[in-house]
Each structure stands twice: as structure tokens, then as C-alpha cells.
Amino acid sequence: MEISLTVNGEPVSAAVSPRTHLADFLREELGLTGTHVGCEQGVCGACTVRLDGAIVRGCLVLAVQAEGAEVWTVEGLSDSGEIADLQAAFEARNALQCGYCTPGMLIAADDLLRRESAPSREDIREHLSGNYCRCTGYQAIVDAVETAAKARRGTSA
Amino acid sequence: MKAPAFDYVRAKSLPEALGLLRRHGDEAKVIAGGQSLVPALNLRLLAPRLLVDIGALPELKGVSAADGRLRIGALTRHAELMDSPDIAAQAPLIAQGIRHVAHPAVRNRGTLGGSLANADPATELPACMLALRAEMIVAGSDGERRIEAQEFFTGLYETALAPDEILVAVEVPAIRPDERCAFLELARRLGDYALVGLAAQGTVRDGALSDLRLAYFGVGAKPTLAAAAAARLAGPVTEAALAEAQGALAQDLDPQDDIQASAATRLHLAGVLLRRAVHELVPEAFPDAAERKSA
Numbered sequence: 277m278e279i280s281l282t283v284n285g286e287p288v289s290a291a292v293s294p295r296t297h298l299a300d301f302l303r304e305e306l307g308l309t310g311t312h313v314g315c316e317q318g319v320c321g322a323c324t325v326r327l328d329g330a331i332v333r334g335c336l337v338l339a340v341q342a343e344g345a346e347v348w349t350v351e352g353l354s355d356s357g358e359i360a361d362l363q364a365a366f367e368a369r370n371a372l373q374c375g376y377c378t379p380g381m382l383i384a385a386d387d388l389l390r391r392e393s394a395p396s397r398e399d400i401r402e403h404l405s406g407n408y409c410r411c412t413g414y415q416a417i418v419d420a421v422e423t424a425a426k427a428r429r430g431t432s433a
Numbered sequence: 434m435k436a437p438a439f440d441y442v443r444a445k446s447l448p449e450a451l452g453l454l455r456r457h458g459d460e461a462k463v464i465a466g467g468q469s470l471v472p473a474l475n476l477r478l479l480a481p482r483l484l485v486d487i488g489a490l491p492e493l494k495g496v497s498a499a500d501g502r503l504r505i506g507a508l509t510r511h512a513e514l515m516d517s518p519d520i521a522a523q524a525p526l527i528a529q530g531i532r533h534v535a536h537p538a539v540r541n542r543g544t545l546g547g548s549l550a551n552a553d554p555a556t557e558l559p560a561c562m563l564a565l566r567a568e569m570i571v572a573g574s575d576g577e578r579r580i581e582a583q584e585f586f587t588g589l590y591e592t593a594l595a596p597d598e599i600l601v602a603v604e605v606p607a608i609r610p611d612e613r614c615a616f617l618e619l620a621r622r623l624g625d626y627a628l629v630g631l632a633a634q635g636t637v638r639d640g641a642l643s644d645l646r647l648a649y650f651g652v653g654a655k656p657t658l659a660a661a662a663a664a665r666l667a668g669p670v671t672e673a674a675l676a677e678a679q680g681a682l683a684q685d686l687d688p689q690d691d692i693q694a695s696a697a698t699r700l701h702l703a704g705v706l707l708r709r710a711v712h713e714l715v716p717e718a719f720p721d722a723a724e725r726k727s728a
Binding site for chain 1: 438439472474475484512536537622
């Protein structure tokens with residue numbers, strides 16, 4: 277089935293099988309392997325991407341359902357510089373060990389900071405509750421998001 | 434795992450979608466947000482021949498209020514339910530309950546109609562529909578019909594929907610000034626399925642309860658109105674009435690043992706939630722508790 281959508285600001289057209297989910301499409305058809313595939317049942321959050329401005333599970337959206345949509349992955353958000361501050365904070369705070377959950381964490385954290393400029397640690401935990409880190413690095417991840425939120429408030433004030 | 438192969442049609446109209454369902458019967462499944470269906474496909478619990486995507490049908494969208502009733506389109510996403518001022522003002526039970534559904538990325542896709550048609554016994558929205566006395570508006574090839582929430586949920590993942598029918602909207606009465614609601618849930622982790630949950634709404638006048646609906650979920654094959662417990666609570670709220678109502682839950686609910694909790698634990702927790710809900714609905718009946726809290 278033919279689909280056309282925008283990925284990281286660029287128009288894309290491709291033929292996909294209806295059973296292919298968006299995360300596999302991004303990885304295998306477009307080579308955007310920053311979107312990770314973990315559980316493929318919507319639990320782990322490693323495949324989190326931005327679809328029409330809202331974060332979604334890449335494994336729970338069929339590629340054919342993304343017809344006409346605007347998709348942003350960790351590659352696009354890195355290249356645009358939008359999440360550079362979060363990435364720097366994750367690095368500074370050692371908020372990753374194996375890195376498997378990191379793209380999903382960054383996109384979910386950025387989604388929170390786009391809507392709330394001063395989230396509490398509880399807000400951060402709640403917003404990231406659908407993103408698993410199996411290296412158990414949550415403390416450092418929450419620290420990094422908190423640091424980035426403070427810095428964004430500082431620069432916009 | 435990867436989903437098995439299937440065909441896919443993005444329906445352009447409701448009649449087209451209904452026609453496809455009529456033609457393909459059990460071999461077709463409706464997809465909207467896909468937040469329950471796609472995991473089931475990926476786990477190969479389901480293997481439909483055809484998915485009929487209703488996600489673009491305008492007649493299934495939107496929230497509107499008129500004549501003391503709120504109509505909520507089946508395609509309304511959980512995130513929209515959470516942010517809607519109409520829902521917050523007129524059906525606050527839904528606004529409270531939706532916070533317990535999964536996580537932000539799932540709430541951005543999942544739809545009200547999908548959640549209700551899927552009828553997972555451990556989810557929040559079906560119980561809200563029972564407590565609110567919602568009417569389900571269903572389209573079939575012979576036109577539209579309305580189904581009371583109480584008749585809609587028939588069993589484990591089972592509803593009164595025929596295979597060639599589509600849930601298009603729900604209608605709920607707007608909350609009246611003398612009504613209050615409470616939504617409580619116990620889960621192991623934030624966003625997990627409930628061990629036990631309770632969606633409650635009723636009339637409160639001068640410390641007395643009437644017309645109380647206690648919709649439990651996670652404690653049986655389908656969301657269940659605890660009628661015997663509610664009957665014990667009709668009238669002035671007292672500790673004795675509350676204790677009697679907790680005892681009556683054993684008549685109302687039939688929880689099962691599973692990996693999460695035993696049936697006895699679930700029944701006990703249902704009683705705990707009942708106590709908390711009644712305290713939340715009628716705090717004026719428990720002045721001592723308020724004092725303890727503020728002390």
C-alpha cells in the first residue's frame with residue numbers, strides 16, 4: 277500500500293505492507309534506527325516518536341495509519357537542535373547506561389518540557405512512567421530532565 | 434513479535450465502513466486508535482483478514498453539549514477527554530478516570546469508542562459509562578440504535594455490538610448541581626491495569642446519599658454496578674451504613690484469583706475503595722476525619 281508522509285521535515289513516499297508498524301517502517305524502510313523497538317506491545321516506550329505534534333508508541337501505530345502525518349524521530353530532533361539541551365543534560369548527569377531507552381526518554385521528556393516549563397520531580401516521573409529503563413537509571417534521568425527544565429526557564433526568562 | 438498479514442482499508446464514510454463489516458463479518462476488525470488492537474495483533478492473539486480504519490470519519494468526532502446531555506464522539510482520544518473543558522465541567526468522573534489510563538503516548542492515540550468496544554474488564558472508561566448511565570449510540574446497516582451502558586457490557590471483552598455495527602458516540606447526562614463523583618483506583622504502578630477500581634456518582638443532599646451508582650472494574654469479567662452496597666448507603670451516611678455496604682459487596686462482586694491478587698484480596702480492596710469513595714463524596718458526614726487530616 278502506498279503511503280506519503282513527512283518524516284523529520286522531509287516528504288517521504290513508500291509502499292508498505294499494512295502489518296508494518298511505524299517504528300519498523302522508520303527503521304527498516306528509512307534507516308532511521310534511532311527509534312528503538314523493545315516490547316512491540318506498547319509497554320516499554322523505546323519506540324516513542326512524535327506524530328502530528330503528539331508523542332505516540334511507534335509500535336502501536338501502523339505505518340499505513342500515518343498517511344499524511346508529520347513524524348519526528350530522535351534523528352530529526354537532534355539535527356534541529358531542539359533536544360540538544362536535554363541530550364547534554366543526560367550526558368552530564370550520566371542519565372543513560374546502555375542507551376536503549378534513551379531516544380524514547382528524550383522525546384517523552386521534551387514533550388513534557390514543551391507543555392510544562394516547571395514540572396516537579398513527581399510530574400517528570402509521571403510523564404516518563406510509560407518509558408522503561410531496564411538499567412534502572414531513573415534517578416539520574418529525572419535529575420537530567422529537571423536540570424534541562426531549569427535551564428530552559430533560565431534562557432526564556 | 435510482528436503482526437500477521439492482513440488487508441487494510443481506510444474508510445471514507447460510515448456507510449462504506451458498515452458495508453465492509455457486513456461483507457466480511459467475523460474476518461474484519463475495526464481499528465481506530467489501535468492502542469489495544471495493535472498489541473493484540475503484534476502478539477498474534479488476533480489474526481483478522483481485514484482491518485477497517487474508521488479513524489478519518491468526521492461523524493465520529495467531537496464533543497458537544499445540549500439539553501443537559503453531553504455527546505462524545507467515539508473517536509475522541511483519551512488526551513482530548515483529559516483536556517476538554519466540557520468534560521471537566523459536565524462529566525468530571527471521566528476527567529478523573531482518564532488520568533489512570535495508561536501513559537501520555539497511549540492517551541494521545543487511544544479513543545473512547547475503542548476502549549468501550551474492546552471492553553477490557555480492568556479498564557476505567559467502561560465503569561465510568563455505567564456510573565454515568567451512558568447511552569451508547571451504535572450504527573448498523575439498518576440505521577442507528579441506542580444501548581444502555583448496563584446492557585452494553587456483556588462479558589469478558591464482550592459487548593452488545595453486532596459484528597457489523599460501529600459505536601459512533603456516547604451520550605451522558607451532565608452532572609447536576611446536587612451530584613458528586615469520585616474515581617478511585619488501586620494499581621501496582623502508575624498507568625498499570627487496575628487491581629480494583631471504582632467509579633462512583635450519586636446525589637448528596639444534607640449529608641444523605643441517594644441514587645448512588647458504584648461501578649467497579651477489575652473485579653470480574655465486566656464492569657459491575659454494586660447495587661446491594663449502594664442500597665445500604667441510601668439515606669444519611671453513617672459508619673454503620675458504610676460497614677453494612679462494605680459487607681454487601683460480597684453479593685455484588687465476583688472477583689477471581691489471578692497472578693496479581695487473590696479474589697479475597699480484591700474483595701477486601703473493593704471495600705477499602707468504597708470507604709474512601711464515600712468519604713470523598715460526603716466529607717461532611719465525617720467531621721472527625723477532617724479534623725484528623727487538618728491536625
